[in-house]
Amino acid sequence: xxxxxxxxxxxxxxxxxxxxxxxxxxxxxxxxxxxxxxxxxxxxxxxxxxxxxxxxxxxxxxxxxxxxxxxxxxxxxxxxxxxxxxxxxxxxxxxxxxxxxxxxxxxxxxxxxxxxxxxxxxxxxxxxxxxxxxxxxxxxxxxxxxxxxxxxxxxxxxxxxxxxxxxxxxxxxxxxxxxxxxxxxxxxxxxxxxxxxxxxxxxxxxxxxxxxxxxxxxxxxxxxxxxxxxxxxxxxxxxxxxxxxxxxxxxxxxxxxxxxxxxxxxxxxxxxxxxxxxxxxxxxxxxxxxxxxxxxxxxxxxxxxxxxxxxxxxxxxxxxxxxxxxxxxxxxxxxxxxxxxxxxxxxxxxxxxxx
Amino acid sequence: xxxxxxxxxxxxxxxxxxxxxxxxxxxxxxxxxxxxxxxxxxxxxxxxxxxxxxxxxxxxxxxxxxxxxxxxxxxxxxxxxxxxxxxxxxxxxxxxxxxxxxxxxxxxxxxxxxxxxxxxxxxxxxxxxxxxxxxxxxxxxxxxxxxxxxxxxxxxxxxxx
Ligand SMILES: [Zn+2]
Ligand SMILES: [Zn+2]
Numbered sequence: 001x002x003x004x005x006x007x008x009x010x011x012x013x014x015x016x017x018x019x020x021x022x023x024x025x026x027x028x029x030x031x032x033x034x035x036x037x038x039x040x041x042x043x044x045x046x047x048x049x050x051x052x053x054x055x056x057x058x059x060x061x062x063x064x065x066x067x068x069x070x071x072x073x074x075x076x077x078x079x080x081x082x083x084x085x086x087x088x089x090x091x092x093x094x095x096x097x098x099x100x101x102x103x104x105x106x107x108x109x110x111x112x113x114x115x116x117x118x119x120x121x122x123x124x125x126x127x128x129x130x131x132x133x134x135x136x137x138x139x140x141x142x143x144x145x146x147x148x149x150x151x152x153x154x155x156x157x158x159x160x161x162x163x164x165x166x167x168x169x170x171x172x173x174x175x176x177x178x179x180x181x182x183x184x185x186x187x188x189x190x191x192x193x194x195x196x197x198x199x200x201x202x203x204x205x206x207x208x209x210x211x212x213x214x215x216x217x218x219x220x221x222x223x224x225x226x227x228x229x230x231x232x233x234x235x236x237x238x239x240x241x242x243x244x245x246x247x248x249x250x251x252x253x254x255x256x257x258x259x260x261x262x263x264x265x266x267x268x269x270x271x272x273x274x275x276x277x278x279x280x281x282x283x284x285x286x287x288x289x290x291x292x293x294x295x296x297x298x299x300x301x302x303x304x305x306x307x308x309x310x311x312x313x314x315x316x317x318x319x320x321x322x323x324x325x326x327x328x329x330x331x332x333x334x335x336x337x338x339x340x341x342x343x344x345x346x347x348x349x350x351x352x353x354x355x
Numbered sequence: 356x357x358x359x360x361x362x363x364x365x366x367x368x369x370x371x372x373x374x375x376x377x378x379x380x381x382x383x384x385x386x387x388x389x390x391x392x393x394x395x396x397x398x399x400x401x402x403x404x405x406x407x408x409x410x411x412x413x414x415x416x417x418x419x420x421x422x423x424x425x426x427x428x429x430x431x432x433x434x435x436x437x438x439x440x441x442x443x444x445x446x447x448x449x450x451x452x453x454x455x456x457x458x459x460x461x462x463x464x465x466x467x468x469x470x471x472x473x474x475x476x477x478x479x480x481x482x483x484x485x486x487x488x489x490x491x492x493x494x495x496x497x498x499x500x501x502x503x504x505x506x507x508x509x510x511x512x513x514x515x516x
Pocket of ligand 2 (some may be wrong): 425426429441444
C-alpha cells in the first residue's frame with residue numbers, strides 16, 4: 001500500500017455499510033498508551049522521541065497481525081500527504097502538525113492505525129463502518145494485548161494507564177460513534193440532544209467542524225470519562241444512548257416527510273441541482289449539500305445515487321483528496337473551481353436524476 | 356439553582372474538593388461558554404484548571420507551586436499552564452493537586468478496568484524514567500562514556516524488570 005492507493009477508495013469508515021448505516025456512519029475506539037521508562041512526548045527530547053519511535057516501530061513490525069501493518073514516517077511526508085491522512089481520520093491533526101520523530105502504522109483496510117509519538121507515545125485506533133462497538137473493542141483489545149507482550153506500559157494500580165493528559169487516564173479509552181443527524185438539525189432539536197448527552201457525561205463534537213456547527217450534519221458522540229469505569233461499562237453507556245438518538249433522528253425525518261414533503265423534496269433536489277451545476281464550490285457548501293442529498297437518498301426522494309457514492313464525494317471533495325485527484329497543488333480559489341468541476345463530472349457520469 | 360454569574364437556571368455544575376473544603380461552581384450554559392469552560396460541547400481542561408486554581412489563592416497554591424517531579428523535572432505550575440503532565444511519575448508527585456482535578460473530570464479517583472498482564476512496579480518505572488533523563492543529560496553534555504554506562508544500566512534494569 002502507498003498513499004496514492006488511498007485516494008482510489010473511500011476507506012473503512014465511509015464504506016456505508018454496517019448496522020444502522022443510514023444514520024450511523026462509523027464507530028471508532030482509541031486507546032492511549034505510554035512506555036513506562038520515558039517522559040511523555042511533550043517532555044521528551046528529540047533524541048528520546050527517536051528512541052521511543054525506534055522501540056515502538058520495531059515492536060509493531062513484529063506483531064502477529066495479518067495482513068501486516070505498514071509503517072509511515074510522518075516527517076517524510078509532504079504537508080499534502082499528512083493532510084490526506086487527517087482527512088481519512090487515520091492520524092490526528094496533532095500528529096500531522098507535531099514536530100520530531102513520529103509515525104503511524106496502518107492496516108491495509110484502514111481499520112487499524114497506531115500513532116507513534118502523538119500526545120501519548122502510542123495511540124491505538126480501530127475504525128469500523130456502521131454501529132460496531134463490540135467488534136471495534138475486540139479488535140483494539142487484541143492489538144493492545146499483542147503490543148503489551150513486547151513493551152512495558154506506564155500503568156499504576158491506582159490510576160490505570162498513565163497518560164500525558166489527566167482527561168485520558170484510567171482506561172485511556174475514547175470510544176466514539178459518528179452519526180449523520182440532518183433531520184435533528186433541520187427541526188432544531190439538536191441542541192436538546194447535546195444537553196441530554198452532556199448530563200450523562202458524553203461529549204458531542206462536529207466532524208471537520210470549525211466553530212460550534214458541524215458541517216455536513218455529522219456528529220461524533222464519545223465518552224468523557226476514562227477513570228473509575230471499566231471499558232465494558234463505558235461502551236455500554238454509549239451503546240444504550242445511540243438507539244435513542246437514532247430514534248429521535250428517525251422521528252424527526254418522519255415529521256419532515258409528513259409535515260412538508262414538497263418542501264423537503266425541493267431542498268433535496270436543489271442541493272442535487274447545485275452540486276451538478278455550480279462552477280465554484282467551497283468545502284463547507286459541498287458538505288451541507290451532500291448532507292441534504294444523503295438524507296434524500298435515505299428517504300427515497302432521490303434515486304440512482306447510492307450512499308457509498310455520496311460518501312466517496314464527501315471524502316474526495318476534502319482539500320487534500322481533491323488536490324491528490326487533480327494531481328497538483330491548488331490554492332483556495334482553484335480548489336473551489338476544481339471541486340465544482342469534479343462534482344459536475346462525477347454526477348453526470350453516474351447519470352443520477354432526481355426522482 | 357441559579358447561575359453564579361447571572362440569574363438564569365444553572366445547568367453546568369462543577370465541584371472540587373481542596374484541603375477538605377468543597378468548592379462548587381454552578382453556571383448556566385451561556386456563562387460556562389462565555390468563560391470558555393465548555394468549548395464545542397467538550398470540557399476545556401486548561402480553562403477549568405485556570406478557573407479552579409483561580410478560586411484558591413492561598414496555602415494550597417503555595418504548596419502546589421513548590422512541587423516538581425524528581426524524575427522529569429516538571430513543575431506543578433508548568434502543568435497548570437500547559438494542562439499536560441511530564442512523565443508517568445507525575446501522577447504520584449502531584450497527587451494533592453491532581454486528586455480534586457480527576458474527581459472533577461471523571462467523578463472518580465481510582466482505575467477500574469483492563470490491567471496489563473505484563474507490568475513492573477511503580478518504583479522501578481520511576482527509576483527507569485530517572486535513568487533515561489540522566490542518559491539524556493549525558494548525551495546533551497556529550498559525555499559519551501557516562502552515557503554508555505547509563506545505557507548499560509538501563510538495559511540491565513529493563514531485562515530484570
Ligand atoms: Zn449565567
Ligand atoms: Zn515527571
